[in-house]
Amino acid sequence: MKIARVRAYAPPDLNPIFNQSNMVITVETDAGITGIGEGGSKDTIEQCAGRLIGKDPQFIEKLWQDMYRSFFYPPGREKIDGLGGLDLALWDLKGKVLNQPVHALLGGLARNYCECYITGGVGGGPTYKERAQAAIAAGYRAFRIDAASVKNGGTTFNARERIHQVRRDCEEVREGVGKDGDWLIDFHQRFDFADALRGCKLLEDLEPFLVEDPVRTEAFLEDIPKLRKQTTVPLAAGEEWGQRWDFNKLVENHDLDYVRATLPNVGGITEMRKIAAICETHFVGIVPHFTGPIAEAALVHVLGTFPGPVLFEYNYQSRKIPYLPQYADFKDGKLWPNERPGLGVELDLKPLKMIAEITQPITDRILYYRPDGSITNW
Numbered sequence: 001m002k003i004a005r006v007r008a009y010a011p012p013d014l015n016p017i018f019n020q021s022n023m024v025i026t027v028e029t030d031a032g033i034t035g036i037g038e039g040g041s042k043d044t045i046e047q048c049a050g051r052l053i054g055k056d057p058q059f060i061e062k063l064w065q066d067m068y069r070s071f072f073y074p075p076g077r078e079k080i081d082g083l084g085g086l087d088l089a090l091w092d093l094k095g096k097v098l099n100q101p102v103h104a105l106l107g108g109l110a111r112n113y114c115e116c117y118i119t120g121g122v123g124g125g126p127t128y129k130e131r132a133q134a135a136i137a138a139g140y141r142a143f144r145i146d147a148a149s150v151k152n153g154g155t156t157f158n159a160r161e162r163i164h165q166v167r168r169d170c171e172e173v174r175e176g177v178g179k180d181g182d183w184l185i186d187f188h189q190r191f192d193f194a195d196a197l198r199g200c201k202l203l204e205d206l207e208p209f210l211v212e213d214p215v216r217t218e219a220f221l222e223d224i225p226k227l228r229k230q231t232t233v234p235l236a237a238g239e240e241w242g243q244r245w246d247f248n249k250l251v252e253n254h255d256l257d258y259v260r261a262t263l264p265n266v267g268g269i270t271e272m273r274k275i276a277a278i279c280e281t282h283f284v285g286i287v288p289h290f291t292g293p294i295a296e297a298a299l300v301h302v303l304g305t306f307p308g309p310v311l312f313e314y315n316y317q318s319r320k321i322p323y324l325p326q327y328a329d330f331k332d333g334k335l336w337p338n339e340r341p342g343l344g345v346e347l348d349l350k351p352l353k354m355i356a357e358i359t360q361p362i363t364d365r366i367l368y369y370r371p372d373g374s375i376t377n378w
Helices: 041-050 060-069 075-098 128-137 159-177 193-206 215-230 246-252 269-281 295-303
Strands: 001-009 024-029 034-036 114-119 142-146 182-186 210-212 235-237 329-331 335-337 353-358
Touching: 001 041, 034 193, 034 295, 041 060, 041 075, 041 353, 060 075, 060 269, 075 269, 075 295, 114 182, 114 295, 128 142, 128 159, 128 210, 142 159, 159 182, 159 193, 215 235, 215 246, 246 269, 269 295, 295 335, 329 353
Parallel strands: 114 142, 142 182, 182 210, 210 235
Antiparallel strands: 001 024, 001 353, 024 034, 114 335, 329 335
């Protein structure tokens, strides 16, 4: 069996933000079996896809290394997102060939379901207290708020003043979820170090499940270790990261309690398995960022097999998606694994617009191989 064609499709609600791309990818074989993935853009998919044409799809790790290394310069975060979307399709394809769900190919499930949190709530009233109460009553593990967004379309953000509003908002949320309920807050990189530290300290007695992205992503490697030493709130970061070399030191030093790394942004399931191994080694949980519905279905497979702490961001509830008759299985505030082959996703192409079709292999690249046949750098 060989890969014959790769196509990319724009959905009606295409997200233009690259690291939340819901671009649909299909990897088609000469045996008539198609894998479905998600992520990237036309430009970031085409080069990697050209390296797949004519190859045997069963050797996913080798194909990943080929796509990653063939153009010598390591992929940036935009391109690794597209590579990751292709990787999702390869895993979906493999599961369909073997008539097995992807989680079975990864060693089997380690949990019965994946707990979720919701941002904004499921109704319940205008106050944070009421919305937090409604989220917990609907079965979600936790309720999340952001860091005092400016209301009524305003754009002036006075960080020192907003920190006081954060405290007031979080007091409401704590009351809403109850003494033993869980809540979290996304600082959204809005604060420089001094205000981020002040905000974390102000929230310590309210015991958040985590504080996300407390400082700018450019400062993570320098500032998060300093924050870790000065506050007791659990810290999370990483929705903008690419592959594991962006953040492995923060995990190895346990400067983070949770990583927000996600699919396909890190390079797909192939890379996420390695990130999960690093996290398990250092007792760090994974709270993946929500990107798109196919990627979310894939996360259930790969993190369903991870034995460490997991919490999913999920705001779709039971929403119907016109081009996906089946994707993730959501009920009672939780995402449930299923036994459908591959990623368990069903695709209807009619609402989609094809924007790329790759049928010709890219062969003018030189790769070096070790004596045992494994790929190394040219």
